[in-house]
Amino acid sequence: MPLNTARRIHNPMTASTQLQERGPDPAAGDAEVEPGPIRTYTLKHDKGDEVLPLLIAYRKALDSMLDDIWKTVTWRKVRIRGKKQARLFPGYRKDDEFKKSLRNKYLEGWRFAAHWVDSALATAFSIMESWRKNYNKGYRKRKRPVARRLFARAPQDVCKLEGEELRVTLAPGRFVWFDLSRRYFPLPKEVSSRGIGQPVITPDRIHIPIHTPSDGESTRNQPLARDMAWDSNMLSLDGYSPETGWVRIDTRALATVHISSFEKRRSVQRKLKRSKRGKRVRAKYSRRERNRAGKHRVEIARVISSLADVNGFEELRPGRMLRKSRVWNRRIMRADWRSIAKGVEGAVEVPPQHTSDTCSRCGWVNRDLRGSAVFRCGSCGLTMDRQLNAAINLYLRMEGVPNSASGGTLTSCHRWWAGTS
Secondary structure (H helix, E strand, C coil), X not given: CCCCCEEEECCHHHHHHCCCCCCCCHHHCCCCCCCCCEEEEEEECCCHHHHHHHHHHHHHHHHHHHXXXXXXXXXXXXXXXXXXXXXXXXXCXXXXXXXXXXXXXXXXCCCCCHHHHHHHHHHHHHHHHHHHHHHHHCCCCCCCCCCCCCCEECCHHHEEEECCEEEXXXXXXEEEEEECCCCCCCCCCCCCCCCECCCEECCCEEEEEEECCCHHHCCCCCCCEXXXXXXXXXXXXXXXXXXXXXXXXXXXXXXXXXXXXXXXXXXXXXXXXXXXHHXXXXXXXXXHHHHHHHHHHHHHHHHHHHHEEXXXXXXXXXXXXXXXXXXXXXXXXXXXXXXXXXXXXXXXXECCCCCCCECCCCCCECCCCCCCCEEECCCCCCEEEHHHHHHHHHHHHHHCCCCCCCCCCCCCCCHHHCCCC
């Protein structure tokens, strides 16, 4: 397929007929296969009264653990290169001795199985590590993370499959059984690293992670590419990899869901501004928007997952893209870029800076691009679609391959540029 020709997917709902299908490898034979990716499924339950005391104790212990870990945080000052300012980077204790002391502390007076303390401790350190990484990127403040939601991550040691039920040990001699007979997914034979992972229990739902089969065990189609980068736009997602070329997924149907729902809510707001009926109608339209948009996002994520093993998305934060224009801000805040990326298996984030205005062949930066749909390089003469150019730049960053910034020379041209104007 020519580089400047996009493989278009206008309707992700029927994309399975538009993509090349690849079955499982017949040469895999009966060899032992490593566990594949994890898929999480959600089921409702009616065991809220039985698990609520555990969830409350779990949250209290988790928040207290976060406070103990936060007290060990130290700040390291690092000078910003080329500037007079300095940044503070956090660090905290996570050695085995400290973890053991915390475990012994919270086991005193604990009314449930000791495995729940181990689970809360692992969750606390996971939350702190997530906060540290996001703080270093500038997305969090110097405030301690707080455990607000009622949930508990069940260790595998307290879970056991008994036919169509999942038995969870709350305390020695105390169990709760979750009915899985109404599930919509295949159930493994055991709770292990190859079967069911660590379920997450909330007051009315249970989220069950399941290790899906990989390679020879898998019945799903094999991806077309190893790595693929995606440029996020208002009405499309433009992907690129050398194996597939340019792939464009049309997201206008998803945008239409948001726009039509917004107009309906605004109309109701004008006519029934302060009435209870108006509030109920707006809530109905909001629920309908979430359901319809969620369906589109799931299908788009499914299509993207089928195209590549690793998919790179721009590390966009809508809150940092706002302007003085109210219309622009509405478009940005209802964009589904991050929601789609979260639903894609093997998704990674790629820095988005200057991907549209940098030549993907020689590295020259077009300062006068503005709203033009076509990128023209003033150095090497490359002319191509702006969104394709951005997707290629993202792919190069994923692979760690720099552009040639040698003022237009083509000394570092890549093999897929052969024959491209």
